[in-house]
Amino acid sequence: MRRSPLPVFLLAASALLMASCRGVDYDIAEVASPDYTGLEDDHDDGHGDQDHDVLEGPGSEEEAAGDLHLHETGVRNHGTVWFFNQPWAASFIWVKIVRDSVVLLALACVVQVVSRPRRLRRHDP
């Protein structure tokens, strides 16, 4: 009985991926440039009086330290990272989405070719 080469193919593909994996995948928090995140100096300069409306007043320690503040609506900041670290907002990973799609289509074709049953040849007596 002929053994399917599919497991061997998948194993080889996994090994190849393993070798070249780092940096290939896209985690927006991991691959985003400082220009995109704009957070490299957020806590140094971004919380100054010029950029924020600081809610100062007597009360909690946060207020005393000036940590409680308001940002402009719809702007990326340390509080809205979760919102903007999504694929729809990070246009620099869209190329990778297209790349993955093309690779998946190619893999689908390869799997079909590899797993296609071979026709038995008729042996003439």
Added chain:
Amino acid sequence: MRTTLAFAGMTLRSLLRRRTIYGILIVILLALSGIGQVPSFGVEGESTFIVDFGLFGLEIGAMLLAIGLASNIYPRDREQRTAMPLLAVPLSRGQYLGGRFLGAALVQAAALLLSVLGLMAILAIHGYAVPGDLVPAAFLLVVEGWFLLAVVFFFSFWTSPPLNAPLTLLLFIVSQMSVLQFVSLVPTAPGLMRTLRLILPHMDVFRIKDPIAHDFAVPDVYFLLAAFYGLAYTAFMLSVALAVFRTRDLK
């Protein structure tokens, strides 16, 4: 192709005769109407809440529909011995899978579009504006549903129906994780975890409920990109499912 379409029509009729689809659809619509009944207590932005939870509910509904529609098709065909005569003469295994998938995909698309219309109706009844991006979001939701359907078909060829649902749910949850979150599950083997994450689907590509709920404009081209990704992954999953199906002995 004509054979596949004829078989898809047969699948469509058989699925519409089953009560599963109607049960899931009623649950989705009841959940949506429940979300619409939550009082706002005068707080502004109730429509944000309705759209956010509504789209999240529809995403879960797409997964339930995929499991309810497809997890039992092949096991039932095999148990009732209808698969053997079908595959003996009129259909190839590829046509069988194509027809079954196409029929289930049509039912799922209709159910999801109906659910999105329900969400729009709830917004309109409460006097809120319907976000313009809800229409392309509905089609992206359908593509996501087709992808989940392909995953369920893939699992159905080598697991039992009771195991199919938790495996699909596990994949659904894991595929929502970012690379860093996934690696943190087993931090001692980052290379292996990164490889696994690379192979697993990026279902965060379909996550557009947040910008729609908060009235952010999503670029039109992104909907096309995400749909292309979803369709490509669907084709890959169906291809692997067919490869597994070809190795199955139906006796």
